[in-house]
Amino acid sequence: MSHPSQFTLLRTRRFLPFFITQLLGAFNDNIFKQSLILAILYKLTIDGDRSIWVNLCALLFILPFFLFSALAGQFGEKFNKDALIRAIKIGEIVIMAVGAMGFLFNHLELMLLALFAMGTHSALFGPVKYSIMPQALHDDELVGGNGLVEMGTFLAILAGTIGAGIMMSSTHYAPIVAAAIVGVAVLGYLASRSIPRAAASTPELRLNWNIFSESWATLRLGLGQTPAVSRSIVGNSWFWFVGAIYLTQIPAYAKEWLYGDETVVTLILTVFSVGIALGSMLCEKLSGRKVEIGLVPFGSFGLTVFGLLLWWHSGGFPQNVQANDWLAVLGYGQAWWVLFDILGLGVFGGFYIVPLYALIQSRTAENERARVIAANNILNALFMVVSAIVSILLLSVAKLSIPELFLVVSLLNIAVNTYIFRIVPEFTMRFMIWLLSHSMYRVEHRNLQLIPDEGAALLVCNHVSFVDALLIGGAVRRPIRFVMYYKIYRLPVLNFIFRTAGAIPIAGRNEDIQIYEKAFTRIAQYLKEGELVCIFPEGKLTADGEMNDFRGGVTRILEETPVPVIPMALQGLWGSFFSRDPNKGFFHRIWSHVTLVAGEPVAVEAATPAQLQERVGVLRGSVR
Structure with missing residues (x-):
């Protein structure tokens, strides 16, 4: 039976406005966050170590996921999801107006306040973002829809990062950035107005405003699901642990191991993001339009193999007097192997993450789905913080090199996913079936x-x-x-x-x-x-x-x-x-x-x- 491509969803009102809304949100997040980091590093007058302020930015953005994800999960079940998205998008306009004032007046505290508020915006949006899709999409569209969302998210992250660099290179960066972040927020709200009605799943739910007790209860709800769902949440968070390490180390890796400048960082980020987008899009084709968790072991295998290859291919680049730009780096044959490894990490990361999101959505009761996704977001944030701590310990205390850190992560990936697949043998079973029917x-x-x-x-x-x-x-x-x-x-x-x-x-x-x-x-x-x-x-x-x-x-x-x-x-x-x-x-x-x-x-x-x-x-x- 022939089916239309997942891209036909982009012609439907039940998906396109939502897709544009979430894409613009991810784009705006990264324009603002990256612009703020570049302002701290190069534009603002700051006493002391600028890296401390950069790390503070990372903390301020991730902290709301710990604090407010549980509340967001409750909101996602109690209120109509389309109305909730519009309210969140109105909040984004207000937040970006505050951030714009910070840029216009070089007021660092206002910028940091807006960054924390944008983290809150993203924490509130996450559960409704993933819980609305099973309501809007048919069962055989869920994998394709998730693939499009993951593709759009990573390309938006890339575009926001590059766009911020271009805008911050101008001598008149402040009004440009201010206009861009407010303008994108307004466009996001306008797109959200076309999202069809998505009724509340549990309108009678009583809100628990105690964020600490509710966060614990939400985590228990998420990890107390069936083994397939609970271990999918763990696997999802592990992906963000691995991804955070790679993304965090890319600038230093480009500088210290490829002897490259900022354009090389952009090149690597582009290749990685394109890989994630490609893997996410291929998921629908490889899974036959159904939630095929057999792709998860396949993705895990690829993450390990290409992580090991990246370690193997690192080192040996000639060091010039001046830093290499991206064209100079591409002149070395070894650089193509490094970029191929990074592309492979992205592609197999897409194979890994898209089926996990689809499984969590499809196998969770509708009246618990938003809170389960909130539990996933809390755990994601925790794993990303732990990844930063692990990186500091291995690089600074154990004195490992960055490629050696990639080696350790690749070996840890074997251990973590072996645990997941042993607890839930359905992953391995489905992989063997998928492999047979595709080989x-x-x-x-x-x-x-x-x-x-x-x-x-x-x-x-x-x-x-x-x-x-x-x-x-x-x-x-x-x-x-x-x-x-x-x-x-x-x-x-x-x-x-x-x-x-x-x-x-x-x-x-x-x-x-x-x-x-x-x-x-x-x-x-x-x-x-x-x-x-x-x-x-x-x-x-x-x-x-x-x-x-x-x-x-x-x-x-x-x-x-x-x-x-x-x-x-x-x-x-x-x-x-x-x-x-x-x-x-x-x-x-x-x-x-x-x-x-x-x-x-x-x-x-x-x-x-x-x-x-x-x-x-x-x-x-x-x-x-």
Whole structure:
């Protein structure tokens, strides 16, 4: 089934005004913050160490995420989200007016006050920003929407950083910056006026104004979600830990290891931001428009590999009398490897972060979503502060070089994500399924929208290969409980996936009556709980590519728990490595085209083995 690109969302009123609003907010944040830092470093008359004031800026911007995220989470559930966004954007205009006065009168205290207020603005906007998307987007648009938001955010950060540098290079920087920050704030408010109504999820919620007790309660709520959600929050925060270290060290790395000037810093930031944007956009294509957490281990692997490569490729640059500009740096072949490593970090960072955000949104109850995202923001801020402390300890106390710091972070990434994937093996399971369906096979889906989004149903399909369950599980958005022959269930490596997915091993009645009866008990339990169960009624793999007769197990299942039956068929698997074709070979028909087709639901009274075999045969057609 063909789907439009995620970019079609930019033509819809339910997404475009929100996208522009959040993009302008991120852009304005970085124009103001970077302009203030450059003013402190180069423009203002300041006694003492200017680096202290720069570090104070970082603290003032991040502190509101600790203080006000919990309150923002409550606001995001109690009030209509569209109205809340407009109120926040009006606040941004006022804040930027104060910041503009600070620039016009060279008043550092006013600028710092505005910076703290902008941090508060961003802390309040975060939960409503991510909780409004599941209300505005369809399930199959959530990954694409998150990809666009992450792409827009990082490109806005880059544009704001570069724009601030250009404006601050002028001798008349103050009125230019003042006009820019107020103007962008006004544009953001105007864009927000077109955001469609997004109703409050919990209007009866009583606000707790004690920010400390509510912050603790919010963290407990977020980390008390299902393991998949709570560990996704931890993984999300870990990404910001890693990202903060790389972004913080880029200026010093460009100066001390590439012997570059400010243009080299801009070049590296551009490559990293483009990488994040590219990875975020590719997520929808690679995930098949569904929340595919199998991309998270893939992203984690790439973050480690490219972090190690960056460490390996650092050093050995010739030092000139004058600092290299970006063109001079590009004259060295080794610099291209460094930039490739940084691009890889960005791309795989996108693969890592976008599915995590989408999972948190899709698997959190609507009446808790804003507070769970607030918990994520609190933890993000904590991890970013810890990253600064770790960097100081490793660089100043342990005397590591910046590339060695990147090496340590890459190795820590292995440890942290191993912990996450061990606690939630679903990540690893989905990765193995995703890898299989994107390496050995090209899988096409047809009519899978006929499978219900909610409620119990029994899926029946022909049985061609040892990996039928993996390919079906990777194609269908809902979790599926597969019934499979117990000897296939016990296969090495695949057993891990089957166990994690809650598959049901079954044996023939005459082979092992205990396994046989236990299987039907578990099938009935899953169906009563509203889950999808998939069976292969042939009872064994095809030995010649043709379908075997359907057995009577389906009749017993429907007698105990009558549910709709969805016939399905796999085409193109016969002859592949995992089939029983005697002429197969590992490289025979590798990257072969496989199609999964679903048919119209069959009523219980018509779902006899003979009728279902006929339906599945028609769906399969002549393609074995």
